[in-house]
Amino acid sequence: MSEIEIPEDHPRYQSLLTRHRIEEGVNRGITSKQGLIAEGRGEAFDYLLGERTIESADAAERAAAAQLLLADHPVLSVNGNVAALVAPEIVDLAEAVDADIEINLFNRTAERMEAIAAHLRDHGAENVKGLTADGRIPNLSHERAKVDADGIGAADVVLVPLEDGDRAEALGEMGKTEIVIDLNPLSRSAQVAAIPIVDNIIRAIPNITDHARELRTADHDQLAEIVAAFDPEAALAAAEAAIREGELA
């Protein structure tokens, strides 16, 4: 990562890189105005967390890797901010856990779908789903309900980073096992997830991939044990404590 003119050991490197990528996302028609506001909310929570992967988040990322490896049909859901922030990292993770990548937008337009698909393909994604939109999530309004029948529609495990609460809830009601990445531990998305990850996506995705690579030789029972040992309520409580008790300055 040296796409910006800042040394990687600069104390604000990650934050500056994040902002650079999100602005590039806007320039390319990938990130929406709502996405920029959401990025700012994430920045504030990350600031309160100390801009680090806390221990409980690392454990959640390991459980997520195990859950994705156990899945019959895992799908990684990608929206405008995810594409802008971690396109190459999502492609890596999909390869490591043999998952589909599907684009899902809160404000779906054909232009943004295409821009994001092109951006993912530029970073090596071979089969980008979400454009067919021949499936539906029950209990959501028309545009927001659209999924690919052979993508999220058929998935057993879904990674939904930076997802809105309604959609996360509706996916859960469909019986999907949900892995959510969200910096606000009390957001509805984090609350409804089987595996909530309270961490910056820019740190979380590569770390899930690292865990998945390390767990590649683990057998079914070992993976199932890692998932069973993960306690979502305890992870959320630890994240909230870190936000409240951490150094604010």
Place this chain on the structure above:
Amino acid sequence: MSEIEIPEDHPRYQSLLTRHRIEEGVNRGITSKQGLIAEGRGEAFDYLLGERTIESADAAERAAAAQLLLADHPVLSVNGNVAALVAPEIVDLAEAVDADIEINLFNRTAERMEAIAAHLRDHGAENVKGLTADGRIPNLSHERAKVDADGIGAADVVLVPLEDGDRAEALGEMGKTEIVIDLNPLSRSAQVAAIPIVDNIIRAIPNITDHARELRTADHDQLAEIVAAFDPEAALAAAEAAIREGELA
């Protein structure tokens, strides 16, 4: 305020109105990409504060009103987010305390300066400063140092809502008495202010105006007493405590 199709008693009314105004600001060329991200950071801190004016913020707003009334030459500094969020409220406050309004942008362009000036004039501002730019703030890079010599250049008291830390510090070094509005109590801007207000600008500005109208008949000694009784460190500590101990959900 009924510019959006949401009843005013909706629990998310203020937050939805804020977002509506900031998006309109983008559409009009007033708000920048950085401004949208900053808006999101503010949303997160406001969420942690409980989206309310805490007692210490109300006291700060009263002290700000007194300080502005005591000033020989008060100036209200306006950037893209301030213009998008509270243009009519800034015009009201300027009238209540007989202050100048001056546009100051972190990323100054002629187009945004003009768009903001037009927006303020649409809301009744008669004399908008900042376009002459014949003064300089020492110790800042060229574009960010620009002020009007007979505006902020000559001011004794400056209200700088949502100001960046460098600029707030440089203004303080010029001997200006600074009133800062910032939802992060540990931001550098809040730390260097004589009167830091940790509150959403959409609540803070009308409340300063209300206090100013109520204090209109107060004499110099009464106003000076209100300012002297205000303790910035205690106000920042109270805001930090509210963020840490408040209901997060």
